[in-house]
Amino acid sequence: MEKVRIGIVGVGNMGSNHSRYLTAGEVPDGELVAIADINPDRIDWAKETLGEKVQCFGTAEDMFNSGAIDAAIIATPHYDHPPLAIKAMNQGIHVLIEKPAGVYTKQVREMNAVADKSDCVFGLMFNQRTLATHQKMRDLVASGDLGEVQRTNYIITDWFRSQSYYDSGGWRATWSGEGGGVLMNQCPHNLDLWQWICGKPNRVRAFIGFGKFHDIEVDDSVTAYVEYPNGGTGVFITTTGEAPGTNRLEVAGDNGKVVLENGNITFWRTRGSVSKFNKEYKGGFGSPEVWKCDIPASGGEGHKGITKNWCDAIRNGNDLLAPGVEGIHGLEIANAMLLSAWTDDWVDLPISDDLYHAELQKRIDSSTMVKEDTGTVLNVAGTH
Amino acid sequence: MEKVRIGIVGVGNMGSNHSRYLTAGEVPDGELVAIADINPDRIDWAKETLGEKVQCFGTAEDMFNSGAIDAAIIATPHYDHPPLAIKAMNQGIHVLIEKPAGVYTKQVREMNAVADKSDCVFGLMFNQRTLATHQKMRDLVASGDLGEVQRTNYIITDWFRSQSYYDSGGWRATWSGEGGGVLMNQCPHNLDLWQWICGKPNRVRAFIGFGKFHDIEVDDSVTAYVEYPNGGTGVFITTTGEAPGTNRLEVAGDNGKVVLENGNITFWRTRGSVSKFNKEYKGGFGSPEVWKCDIPASGGEGHKGITKNWCDAIRNGNDLLAPGVEGIHGLEIANAMLLSAWTDDWVDLPISDDLYHAELQKRIDSSTMVKEDTGTVLNVAGTH
Numbered sequence: 001m002e003k004v005r006i007g008i009v010g011v012g013n014m015g016s017n018h019s020r021y022l023t024a025g026e027v028p029d030g031e032l033v034a035i036a037d038i039n040p041d042r043i044d045w046a047k048e049t050l051g052e053k054v055q056c057f058g059t060a061e062d063m064f065n066s067g068a069i070d071a072a073i074i075a076t077p078h079y080d081h082p083p084l085a086i087k088a089m090n091q092g093i094h095v096l097i098e099k100p101a102g103v104y105t106k107q108v109r110e111m112n113a114v115a116d117k118s119d120c121v122f123g124l125m126f127n128q129r130t131l132a133t134h135q136k137m138r139d140l141v142a143s144g145d146l147g148e149v150q151r152t153n154y155i156i157t158d159w160f161r162s163q164s165y166y167d168s169g170g171w172r173a174t175w176s177g178e179g180g181g182v183l184m185n186q187c188p189h190n191l192d193l194w195q196w197i198c199g200k201p202n203r204v205r206a207f208i209g210f211g212k213f214h215d216i217e218v219d220d221s222v223t224a225y226v227e228y229p230n231g232g233t234g235v236f237i238t239t240t241g242e243a244p245g246t247n248r249l250e251v252a253g254d255n256g257k258v259v260l261e262n263g264n265i266t267f268w269r270t271r272g273s274v275s276k277f278n279k280e281y282k283g284g285f286g287s288p289e290v291w292k293c294d295i296p297a298s299g300g301e302g303h304k305g306i307t308k309n310w311c312d313a314i315r316n317g318n319d320l321l322a323p324g325v326e327g328i329h330g331l332e333i334a335n336a337m338l339l340s341a342w343t344d345d346w347v348d349l350p351i352s353d354d355l356y357h358a359e360l361q362k363r364i365d366s367s368t369m370v371k372e373d374t375g376t377v378l379n380v381a382g383t384h
Numbered sequence: 385m386e387k388v389r390i391g392i393v394g395v396g397n398m399g400s401n402h403s404r405y406l407t408a409g410e411v412p413d414g415e416l417v418a419i420a421d422i423n424p425d426r427i428d429w430a431k432e433t434l435g436e437k438v439q440c441f442g443t444a445e446d447m448f449n450s451g452a453i454d455a456a457i458i459a460t461p462h463y464d465h466p467p468l469a470i471k472a473m474n475q476g477i478h479v480l481i482e483k484p485a486g487v488y489t490k491q492v493r494e495m496n497a498v499a500d501k502s503d504c505v506f507g508l509m510f511n512q513r514t515l516a517t518h519q520k521m522r523d524l525v526a527s528g529d530l531g532e533v534q535r536t537n538y539i540i541t542d543w544f545r546s547q548s549y550y551d552s553g554g555w556r557a558t559w560s561g562e563g564g565g566v567l568m569n570q571c572p573h574n575l576d577l578w579q580w581i582c583g584k585p586n587r588v589r590a591f592i593g594f595g596k597f598h599d600i601e602v603d604d605s606v607t608a609y610v611e612y613p614n615g616g617t618g619v620f621i622t623t624t625g626e627a628p629g630t631n632r633l634e635v636a637g638d639n640g641k642v643v644l645e646n647g648n649i650t651f652w653r654t655r656g657s658v659s660k661f662n663k664e665y666k667g668g669f670g671s672p673e674v675w676k677c678d679i680p681a682s683g684g685e686g687h688k689g690i691t692k693n694w695c696d697a698i699r700n701g702n703d704l705l706a707p708g709v710e711g712i713h714g715l716e717i718a719n720a721m722l723l724s725a726w727t728d729d730w731v732d733l734p735i736s737d738d739l740y741h742a743e744l745q746k747r748i749d750s751s752t753m754v755k756e757d758t759g760t761v762l763n764v765a766g767t768h
Contacts, residue, residue, distance in 0.1 A: 150625065150626065151541070151621075151623070151626065153621065155537060155634070157535070160671040160672075161669075162661065162665040162667070162668070162670060162671075163662055163665075164667060165668045165669060168668050205589070205591070207589070207611075207617065209615075213662065214662070221617070223609055225607055225609060227591075231593075231596070233593075233605070233607055235607060235619055235621065237619065241534065241662070242535065242636050242658065243640065243654050243658045243671045243672045243674065244640065244641065244654070244671070244674040245636070245641070246634060246636075246641065250539070250630060252541065252626045252629070252630075256627065256628065257626065257630065259630075270627050270628070274544075274626065274627045275597075277546065277627070278546050278547055278597065278598070279546075279547055281546040281548055282548045283546070283548060284546070284548050284549045284552050285545075286546060287546075287627045287628070288544075288627045288628075
């Protein structure tokens with residue numbers, strides 16, 4: 001294969017961002033050859049901006065059928081990620097989807113089943129996995145340096161959004177249009193990183209404010225308690241109602257604790273295992289010796305890095321940093337949190353895909369939210 | 385009144401600490417004239433250490449009846465704080481009790497009722513209220529500088545205790561002897577500060593590990609979610625199983641957020657109200673301007689400061705920094721957390737005193753914990 005011939009479905013905020021670095025030649029293994037958008041204004045924008053070499057299609061299907069592309073980046077609103085990815089892969093087109101993988105696990109599990117049977121390279125735009133800080137956090141846990149994880153705490157409340165943000169699109173922050181709020185739109189990265197670094201919980205109890213800070217019907221304030229298979233515990237807190245908010249991930253393990261905040265990683269490393277000290281120390285009061293260690297980690301290519309990695313995987317068969325089938329993990333945690341809040345009860349993982357879908361549909365059916373309708377499902381203006 | 389004539393009930397770790405600064409003359413308005421302890425070894429210690437001016441009694445009652453004291457510091461194990469405080473106040477003796485106020489709200493409410501009817505000055509050893517950092521945190525909230533509180537997060541996991549600590553006393557970390565674990569022994573200060581600074585929640589949902597990190601029957605790992613009357617939310621996390629652990633209090637309000645960690649207060653102050661910006665800003669993406677402010681606060685007299693304040697209140701009628709009747713607030717939160725975990729359900733505040741007492745009694749009755757019995761209820765060695 002020469003360069004991977006890429007088409008983008010949806011050139012709103014994110015799709016147009018991908019088009020920019022691709023047309024600038026910043027992804028050596030790939031080239032942008034087509035876009036598809038159902039919004040004529042975006043087609044006009046693409047024709048003006050991307051040059052004559054990039055074909056424009058009015059629908060994703062027309063682009064998939066054209067034979068012009070080897071691979072598609074799907075940057076539409078959330079609900080459409082799985083059906084479009086399935087269509088593409090069924091035609092042998094490699095796929096990179098924007099986050100989240102989908103809105104509910106049922107549709108994502110179907111997408112993953114198609115991917116499993118397909119030879120297509122299926123990636124997910126978890127661009128934050130490219131950051132050295134996140135990779136290092138994962139490394140500190142996976143390598144055993146931190147010891148067995150006992151407690152995680154992720155405060156990710158620096159997602160402030162004003163009411164005008166929510167008013168900017170008819171589909172935005174509605175059950176039918178977006179399928180959720182802060183968990184579905186802002187937090188897919190954080191939920192993915194949390195499970196990528198610390199592992200996946202097996203039990204969730206969440207407390208959620210719906211339209212607490214904004215005139216919306218979906219979640220804009222979340223506190224969730226989780227338990228892990230090893231008996232460890234965790235807390236995840238997010239909101240779009242705070243400013244400036246906090247972005248702080250703390251992980252306590254048997255060899256101390258590590259904190260990622262403000263782009264810096266600090267590892268308070270106990271000289272020996274905490275559990276060993278606990279058992280063997282005979283002095284009553286007293287605690288393990290601790291070394292405060294500044295852990296080096298900086299840089300990361302972001303979106304472009306994921307696209308480069310995906311093209312490299314297509315051309316050279318190398319591993320994906322963010323396989324598409326892993327998108328279900330963070331989504332399942334988000335679904336479990338919403339289900340826990342709706343039922344005011346514990347939710348075990350794996351969740352019931354059907355129950356979640358039914359509960360979501362109830363909220364779509366009973367929605368009384370009146371928002372200006374932008375008229376299309378695939379209007380991606382403002383998506384990110 | 386000349387100097388306040390003070391007697392100490394229980395000269396274990398804490399009681400002997402109080403005796404040291406009192407005999408050193410560091411509390412101008414008070415003098416140590418007596419101690420009471422049922423442990424003959426501690427009487428011997430007192431005779432050797434405190435000098436002939438300090439009378440020694442084998443029971444608190446003998447000391448109360450002696451006419452030798454105006455005021456008593458009660459530094460016994462937790463269960464005995466309320467009954468001893470009640471006895472003292474009923475004899476017109478001013479009282480300062482160690483934390484916690486008691487083990488269950490029912491006994492503390494009885495103590496408070498006696499205090500309310502009495503002319504005695506009734507204080508509580510909430511020595512951390514003397515610290516300038518805590519007073520400043522309270523001031524930032526109470527003054528309105530932080531704006532209405534939306535979210536609190538207190539991670540106070542730097543209470544590491546080894547198994548040998550728990551093994552050091554037969555009463556320690558048992559339902560019958562101590563009435564609880566990390567919530568009852570280590571956290572009374574933190575629970576008090578949390579409600580003193582941020583206000584009292586009206587609803588609690590807690591998740592507790594009993595003997596999770598140690599061979600004990602009581603709580604040594606706690607995650608609690610709370611809601612406040614204004615709709616705000618909070619999280620409180622503690623354990624004695626982590627090292628080095630974390631001591632970090634974050635409070636988010638309508639004017640930004642304030643964080644107390646490592647003895648430093650940082651106030652990320654939004655230039656205007658967050659809720660006002662949320663409503664009035666029309667730009668979609670965008671957030672309030674934030675000023676990072678280092679807030680000055682240092683010093684504080686600790687235990688001695690509380691004792692000085694209590695003696696000043698007795699002699700001069702000035703206000704107590706930590707009135708004894710306020711001890712019920714943090715205790716009620718602790719009781720609510722335990723009750724929530726035991727019932728795996730929400731607990732509303734005010735809690736049912738009788739229900740909590742009954743549930744605690746169940747655990748005392750069904751305890752199978754076998755520990756070496758030190759033979760006395762009032763053995764205060766190792767108390768703190």
